[in-house]
Amino acid sequence: MFNKKGISFICHKYAAYNIMNKRPGFNCDKLKRVHRKELLFNTSEMEVINVYCKRYKIRNQSKFLREAIISRVLNKFENDHPKLF
Secondary structure, three states, rough: OOOOOHHHHHHHHHHHHHHHOOOOOOOOOOOOOOOOOOOOOOOHHHHHHHHHHHHHHHHOHHHHHHHHHHHHHHHHHHHHHOOOO
């Protein structure tokens, strides 16, 4: 038997689990990463990336590289918009 606090803890735990699974876009097929690109770095480039990640406590290097590439691409698109005059 659980006391009142134990039951509420279990209910909150399961509520958080259900909310997480029902997030919009959480299981969306359009957002799943199915395309692979591979990068090769030379030794000095890899050392720089490792030092940066260690210094700024980046744990997920693939997320870091993905965000860096996408932000660069989006900035380029934004700067290259057509000029009317």
